[in-house]
Each structure stands twice: as structure tokens, then as C-alpha cells.
Amino acid sequence: MYQALYRKFRPQRFEDVRGQDAIVTTLKNQIKSERIGHAYLFCGTRGTGKTTLAKLFAKAVNCENIREGDPCGECETCKQIAAGNSVNVIEMDAASNNGVDTIRQIVEEVSYSPSTGKYKVYIIDEAHMISSQAFNALLKTLEEPPSYVIFILATTEANRIPITILSRCQRYDFRRISQREIVGRMRELAEIEKLDIEDGAYDFIAKCADGSMRDALSLLDECVSFYFGETLTYEKALKVLGAVDTGVFSEFFRHVNSSDTFAALKLIDDVVMEGRELGVFISDFIWYLRNILLLSVSPEDTEMIDVSPEAMVRLREEAGTTDPDRIMRYIRIMSELSQRLRFAPDKRVLTEIAVIRLCKPHTEADILSLSQRVAMLEKQLESGVVPAAPSAAMGTDKNGGLAGKTSDGKFAVKHVSAREWKEKLEPALPEDIKKLISRWNDVLNGLEPLVRAAIRMARPSINKGRLYIIAEDNEKYKLIKDGNGGEYEEALRNTINEVCGKEVDFVLTVEQGESYDTNLPKFEDIIKFDNVETID
Ligand SMILES: [Zn+2]
Numbered sequence: 001m002y003q004a005l006y007r008k009f010r011p012q013r014f015e016d017v018r019g020q021d022a023i024v025t026t027l028k029n030q031i032k033s034e035r036i037g038h039a040y041l042f043c044g045t046r047g048t049g050k051t052t053l054a055k056l057f058a059k060a061v062n063c064e065n066i067r068e069g070d071p072c073g074e075c076e077t078c079k080q081i082a083a084g085n086s087v088n089v090i091e092m093d094a095a096s097n098n099g100v101d102t103i104r105q106i107v108e109e110v111s112y113s114p115s116t117g118k119y120k121v122y123i124i125d126e127a128h129m130i131s132s133q134a135f136n137a138l139l140k141t142l143e144e145p146p147s148y149v150i151f152i153l154a155t156t157e158a159n160r161i162p163i164t165i166l167s168r169c170q171r172y173d174f175r176r177i178s179q180r181e182i183v184g185r186m187r188e189l190a191e192i193e194k195l196d197i198e199d200g201a202y203d204f205i206a207k208c209a210d211g212s213m214r215d216a217l218s219l220l221d222e223c224v225s226f227y228f229g230e231t232l233t234y235e236k237a238l239k240v241l242g243a244v245d246t247g248v249f250s251e252f253f254r255h256v257n258s259s260d261t262f263a264a265l266k267l268i269d270d271v272v273m274e275g276r277e278l279g280v281f282i283s284d285f286i287w288y289l290r291n292i293l294l295l296s297v298s299p300e301d302t303e304m305i306d307v308s309p310e311a312m313v314r315l316r317e318e319a320g321t322t323d324p325d326r327i328m329r330y331i332r333i334m335s336e337l338s339q340r341l342r343f344a345p346d347k348r349v350l351t352e353i354a355v356i357r358l359c360k361p362h363t364e365a366d367i368l369s370l371s372q373r374v375a376m377l378e379k380q381l382e383s384g385v386v387p388a389a390p391s392a393a394m395g396t397d398k399n400g401g402l403a404g405k406t407s408d409g410k411f412a413v414k415h416v417s418a419r420e421w422k423e424k425l426e427p428a429l430p431e432d433i434k435k436l437i438s439r440w441n442d443v444l445n446g447l448e449p450l451v452r453a454a455i456r457m458a459r460p461s462i463n464k465g466r467l468y469i470i471a472e473d474n475e476k477y478k479l480i481k482d483g484n485g486g487e488y489e490e491a492l493r494n495t496i497n498e499v500c501g502k503e504v505d506f507v508l509t510v511e512q513g514e515s516y517d518t519n520l521p522k523f524e525d526i527i528k529f530d531n532v533e534t535i536d
Contacts, residue, residue, distance in 0.1 A: 005224075006217040009189050012082075013070045014056060017049050018185045018213060019177030026172075027053070028069035031060045036119075037170045038145040041127070043158035044174025047212025050154040051091075051125055053174075055081070058089045058121035061150065077117050088117045094129040103134040107141050113148050120149050127153035128160035135162050142168040176211025179203070185213060186220055195224055200234030208241060246311045249288035250318065256330065257322055261359040262442050268351055278347045279338065286334045293327040295319035333357050356445050360498070428502035430465040436500040437462060446495035451488045454479050459511070467496070467506035477510040 011017045014024045030036050040057075042050040056071065059081045065072035072078055080086040090109075092102070106122060114120050124130070130138070142151065142165065153169065155161060183202045190197050197220075205223065209216035223232050223240045230236075248267070255264035271281050291305045296319040302312065337354040341347050428436070436443070437460045444452050457472040458480075469492075471477035480488050489508065496504045 004218070004221050005189050005193070006214060006221060009192075009217070011049075011052055011056060012073045014060075015070075017053055017056065019181045020049050020053065020174055023053065023172045023174065027057055028060075031057075031066065032069045036061060036150065038150055039142050039169040040150070040152045041158065041161065041166065041169035041171045042152060042154045042174060043171065044156070045176055045211060046156055047209070047214030047216075048174040048177060049213060050174055051123065054121075054123045054152040054154060055089070055091075057152065058119075058123065058150070061119045061121065062086075062088055062117040086117070088114045088119060089121045089123065091123045091125070093125045095126040098129045098131050098134060100131060100134040100137050103130065103137045107137060110141055110146060110149050113146065118148065121152065122150070123152045123154065125154045127155040128157040132162065135165055139164055139168075177213050178211075179206040182206040182209055182211075182213055182216045186216060189217070189220075196231040197224075198231065198233045201232045201237040204234055204237050205241075246288060246314075249285050250311075250314050252285060253288065253292065253318055256355070256358045257318070257326075259359045261356055261445050262439060264355050264359055265352055265441075265445065268348075268355055272348055278351050279341045282334055282338050282341065282351065286331060286338060289327055289331050289334065291315055292319045292322070293324060293331065296322060296324050296327060329361070330358055352445075360446055425497055425501070425503040428465075428467075428500050428504040430462065432500055432502050433462050433465065433467050433504060436460075436467070436496065436504065439499060442499045443492075443495055446498060447491065451480060451483065451492060455492065465505075467504050469506055469508050471508065471510045474510060477508065481508055 009016075014028050017024050040054075042054060044050060059071035059073075059078055060066060060069065062077045062081065063071035064075040064077055073082070077086065077088075081089050084091075090106075092106075110120070110122075141149075145151070151169075153161070153165070158166070158171070158173075183206045186197075186202055186205065189195075201223065205219045206216055208219055219241060223237050226240045227236050248271075252264060252267050255267060268278075272278065292315055294301065294305055295315055299316070299319065305312070305315070333354055337350060340350055344350050440460055444456055447455060454471065454476040455469070457476060459470040459472075461468040461470060469480075471480060480492060483489075492508075493504075493506070496506060
């Protein structure tokens with residue numbers, strides 16, 4: 001019969017408590033020198049050893065046979081406490097007993113000295129749950145406690161303990177236990193239990209436990225009992241703990257890296273549909289990118305990359321298809337997203353925007369404007385125009401750009417559309433346009449919100465090798481056509497060409513409706529309906 005590690009190996013001596021060396025030393029010294037306090041506050045995140053240490057301390061102060069500050073574990077008192085039968089050690093959970101009556105009862109009990117043993121130890125877990133009235137009832141006892149009474153308050157939220165109580169306690173802050181210490185402890189126990197566990201599994205479990213020894217041991221328990229008698233590998237641990245298999249990150253990375261916006265967004269959709277937390281997914285993906293980055297910088301150094309051999313093969317492949325600059329750009333975008341997600345009500349939209357930024361570098365305004373400026377200067381040089389040297393009148397503008405005002409107050413650098421400087425694309429064939437229409441979502445995703453809303457309502461159509469975009473009404477037609485000084489149409493054109501990979505000849509038109517403006521080109525006039533292949 002397999003017995004849970006966490007119960008079986010509850011520390012019986014102070015040295016078995018890991019990761020809290022300073023606290024352990026102080027408490028042990030108090031016991032050795034018999035300078036024991038009457039009120040302790042143990043604070044820190046869950047599973048860091050607060051109640052374990054509280055019980056150990058309760059044992060140590062009562063043990064008949066103390067050895068170098070450690071309880072013997074063999075005397076009657078030690079045995080009783082270990083079995084939970086001691087009248088001198090009272091454990092209570094404030095989460096369920098937080099009322100003033102419980103505390104009054106304790107206060108009353110406290111006046112009777114212990115019939116056996118030296119100290120009555122009250123261990124109050126989740127102490128922040130005690131009501132303020134109940135805290136008040138406790139205050140007097142904490143101020144003048146009988147010499148034989150020790151209170152140990154344990155809490156994960158010290159900020160919720162009243163200051164009047166705090167000021168009467170010796171406070172100990174329990175830190176998160178490092179991954180190394182957790183792995184070390186797991187190894188010791190596995191050796192005693194003769195469990196066969198691979199390094200990768202240890203590291204993975206310790207990472208999941210996030211600083212909590214209790215969590216680490218119960219996770220290890222789960223894995224070991226699932227694969228009892230077998231070697232516990234990294235892959236098996238992943239399976240048991242239902243952790244995200246890195247395969248999904250590999251897939252996501254490949255979509256992003258090949259600028260397949262649609263597939264990348266689809267994957268995010270799946271992640272949401274599976275009920276996964278986006279924030280967790282993104283931070284795990286950052287870690288995945290970090291591994292690719294390390295490999296792409298230094299392919300032979302795998303020491304800092306903690307994955308299964310199979311995952312390593314994939315990572316290597318991926319690192320080979322990219323370069324560090326690009327990965328760093330991905331990490332930057334994902335880290336920004338990760339920070340914003342914490343407070344964002346609509347995590348999904350933010351995530352989708354970031355995915356588009358990942359897939360389409362040109363949608364990043366800063367880079368776009370910069371490359372436009374650079375390209376424009378190149379064009380000027382090519383055509384023999386020497387750009388004016390920066391001067392007071394023609395220098396960097398407020399925004400750090402190269403535009404400047406001329407004497408007549410006009411901007412010397414006019415807007416140069418991306419189309420003017422982009423290399424000439426091949427003209428799109430009818431098949432290309434059909435394909436483009438089937439990927440219309442990619443076009444939508446590449447547009448800024450306002451234009452996207454207008455284009456979403458419009459209908460793409462093809463006739464005689466030309467793309468027609470039929471706006472829903474005059475208003476939307478005008479918005480697309482003239483919005484932002486004509487830039488919206490230009491942006492639409494660029495996005496369409498980008499998605500298609502070719503120069504697409506398109507006509508923007510409008511459906512005839514009630515609000516039809518007779519000055520606008522009429523869809524019906526441009527093409528004959530029987531030739532139109534419409535796409536819904
Ligand atoms: Zn003992």
C-alpha cells in the first residue's frame with residue numbers, strides 16, 4: 001500500500017524543514033536557551049512549512065527528552081502530539097472557527113495550567129480569518145499570557161492581522177522554497193522510497209509547485225501513484241498533472257513564425273474554448289520562446305533548457321527557422337501583453353491584437369513609420385535629390401521624426417504611401433483573388449479597428465479578375481474611401497496586397513440601397529450580376 005509522501009515524511013526534526021533556515025535556527029536556539037516567546041506569527045504563502053514548524057515547535061517545548069533543540073520523537077509526549085492526542089497542543093482552523101465564542105473558550109481554557117507537560121500550545125491556522133471582535137477578546141491574553149501558554153498564529157495574509165495583535169507577536173516570514181530545495185527534498189524521499197524518477201520530472205514538479213513544498217510532495221504523490229512501479233519520466237508527469245503539453249506552443253510558434261495570422265488566431269480560439277486561462281498560456285509561451293532564443297543564440301548549450309529529449313528536437317528545428325532578433329521581438333510583444341492581461345477585462349481581444357502584431361510586423365506603427373521615412377530618404381537619394389541636412393528649420397520634429405517645416409509652413413516631407421516605395425508586386429491572377437477572398441479574415445485582422453468594422457460589413461466579390469469590395473452603405477463607403485485623408489483606403493490596399501502576396505486590382509463600390517448616393521459608383525453599373533461570384 002502506497003502511503004502519501006507528504007504525510008509519511010512530515011518533518012520530525014528541525015533539520016527536515018527545508019528552505020526556512022533562518023527561522024529554524026532562531027526557533028531552535030530559543031528552545032536550547034529556554035527563552036521561549038508566548039506569541040508567534042508565522043506568515044507566508046501556502047505550503048512553506050508554517051504549520052509543520054508550529055507542530056515541531058510544540059513538540060520541542062514539551063518533549064521530555066530534548067536533543068540539541070530537537071524533539072526526541074520517542075517519549076510519551078512526542079508520541080501523543082504526533083498522533084494528535086495531546087491535550088497540550090490545540091490546533092484550530094480559524095477559517096471555520098473565527099467567532100468570538102471560540103476565542104472566549106480558548107481564553108478561559110488558558111487559565112488552567114497543563115496537567116502534564118510544560119506548555120499549552122495553541123496553533124491557530126488561517127489566523128487572518130478571526131473576526132475583529134474575536135481578536136479583541138484575544139488581545140488581553142496575548143498581553144499578559146500565563147507562563148505556560150504559547151500562541152502560534154499562522155497566516156497567508158499578515159496584512160489582515162490587526163496591528164494590536166501584530167505588535168504582541170514575534171513575527172516570522174516564511175519564504176517560498178526554491179526549486180532547487182524542493183528538488184533536493186524530493187530526491188531524498190524518493191531514495192528512501194526507492195522510487196525511480198527522471199531529472200526532468202523532478203524539475204517539472206518543482207516548477208509546478210511554485211515554492212510550496214506541500215504542493216510539490218502531493219504532486220509527486222499523484223504522479224507516483226499513477227505510475228506506481230514505473231520510472232516517472234517528464235512526459236508521464238506532464239500527463240498526470242494535466243499540464244499544457246509543449247506541443248501546443250510549438251504549433252503556435254510555427255503559425256506565428258510563418259505569419260499565418262488566421263491559424264494563430266484559431267489556435268487562441270481553441271485555447272479559450274478549452275477553458276484555459278489566457279494569462280497562463282501566454283506566460284508559458286514566453287518561456288517557450290525563451291528556450292528557442294537560448295538555442296538560437298547558442299545551439300550547443302542545452303543546460304539551461306529543461307525539456308524532454310523529444311521537445312528538444314522540436315525546439316532545435318524551430319530555432320533553426322528563425323533568428324534571435326525576431327524571437328526577442330516576439331518576447332517583447334508577449335511580455336507587454338502578459339502585463340496588460342492582469343488588469344484587462346477583455347483578455348481575448350488584447351491577445352488577438354498581440355497575435356496580429358506577432359504575425360504582421362508592419363502593423364506596428366513605430367516600425368512602419370520609421371521604415372517609411374527611411375524608404376523615402378532612399379527614394380530621394382535614388383532620384384538624385386539630396387536630402388537637406390538637419391538644421392534648425394529642417395531637423396528632427398517633436399516626435400523624433402525627420403520631417404520638418406519649410407519656410408512656407410508646409411511639411412517638406414509629404415506622406416509617402418507604403419505602395420510607392422514597396423517593391424513592385426506581381427499582379428494578382430483571378431485564382432489569387434479567389435484565394436484572397438477565402439482568407440478574408442486575414443485582411444480584416446490586418447486592419448485597424450475602424451476600417452475593419454466598415455470592411456467587415458462589406459462584401460468581397462470577384463469579376464473578370466478584379467476584386468470588388470462592396471460597402472454596405474454610403475457612409476461606410478465614404479469612411480473607407482476618404483477616411484483619415486485617404487489613408488484608410490491605402491491601408492486596405494496594403495493589407496490586401498500583403499495577404500495576397502501580389503498586387504491586387506480592386507474597386508471599392510457600394511450596394512444600392514435606400515441611402516444610395518447617386519454620385520457614387522454603382523455596383524450594378526460596374527459589373528453585370530450574372531458574372532459575379534459572391535462570397536458570403
Ligand atoms: Zn520527546
